[in-house]
Amino acid sequence: EPEVTQTPSHQVTQMGQEVILRCVPISNHLYFYWYRQILGQKVEFLVSFYNNEISEKSEIFDDQFSVERPDGSNFTLKIRSTKLEDSAMYFCASTGAGGINEQFFGPGTRLTVL
Amino acid sequence: SQQGEEDPQALSIQEGENATMNCSYKTSINNLQWYRQNSGRGLVHLILIRSNEREKHSGRLRVTLDTSKKSSSLLITASRAADTASYFCARGGSNYKLTFGKGTLLTVNP
Numbered sequence: 001e002p003e004v005t006q007t008p009s010h011q012v013t014q015m016g017q018e019v020i021l022r023c024v025p026i027s028n029h030l031y032f033y034w035y036r037q038i039l040g041q042k043v044e045f046l047v048s049f050y051n052n053e054i055s056e057k058s059e060i061f062d063d064q065f066s067v068e069r070p071d072g073s074n075f076t077l078k079i080r081s082t083k084l085e086d087s088a089m090y091f092c093a094s095t096g097a098g099g100i101n102e103q104f105f106g107p108g109t110r111l112t113v114l
Numbered sequence: 115s116q117q118g119e120e121d122p123q124a125l126s127i128q129e130g131e132n133a134t135m136n137c138s139y140k141t142s143i144n145n146l147q148w149y150r151q152n153s154g155r156g157l158v159h160l161i162l163i164r165s166n167e168r169e170k171h172s173g174r175l176r177v178t179l180d181t182s183k184k185s186s187s188l189l190i191t192a193s194r195a196a197d198t199a200s201y202f203c204a205r206g207g208s209n210y211k212l213t214f215g216k217g218t219l220l221t222v223n224p
C-alpha cells in the first residue's frame with residue numbers, strides 16, 4: 001500500500017542552524033501539507049502546497065519557513081534559523097485529486113533544537 | 115475556536131467493551147476525518163466522513179456525523195489492548211487543510 005515517507009526520523013540541531021525536513025508524498029497525490037505537533041499538544045497546520053505553490057499558510061509559517069518540491073517526488077520543509085520553540089514532531093501529508101479526500105500522513109520527523 | 119474538540123479527554127475501558135469518543139466543531143465542514151496516534155508515532159487515517167453523510171463503517175469502527183449539532187462520534191466495538199492510542203478528529207474545510215482537536219487518550223486494559 002502506498003505511503004508517505006519522511007526523513008530523517010529524528011533530527012537534532014543547534015539553535016540558529018538551518019534544517020531541511022524531507023518528505024516523499026504518495027506518488028499520484030497532488031496536494032501536500034506540513035503539520036507540526038509540539039509534545040503533548042494538538043497537531044497544527046503549517047502550510048499547504050499545490051501546483052508548485054503555497055495554497056495556504058498558518059501564522060506559524062513565518063519567514064523562517066519555506067517549502068519546496070525540488071523534483072517530482074520530494075517535498076521539503078526548510079527552517080532557516082531554528083529556535084528552541086521549533087522543537088516538535090513535523091508531519092508531512094498528501095491528498096489525491098480534489099484535495100477533499102483522505103489526508104495520509106507520514107511517520108513524522110522529531111526535531112529537537114538545543 | 116474552529117477546531118474539532120474531542121471528549122472525553124481520556125477514556126479507560128476493559129478489553130471487549132465498546133469505546134465511544136465524541137468530537138464537536140463550530141464552523142462548517144467539508145468533511146471530518148478521524149485519526150489514531152500511538153504514543154510518539156505518526157497519524158494513522160481511520161475514516162473520512164463527508165458533510166452529506168450520516169454514518170460510515172470500517173471494520174470495528176463506526177463514525178456518525180450530525181451536522182445540525184456540529185458533532186461526530188467514533189465508536190470502536192469489541193475493543194482490544196492494541197486499540198490503546200490517542201484518537202483525533204480533524205475538520206476538513208473548503209480550503210482542504212485539517213484542523214485537529216486535542217484528542218482522546220483511549221486505554222484498553224487487557
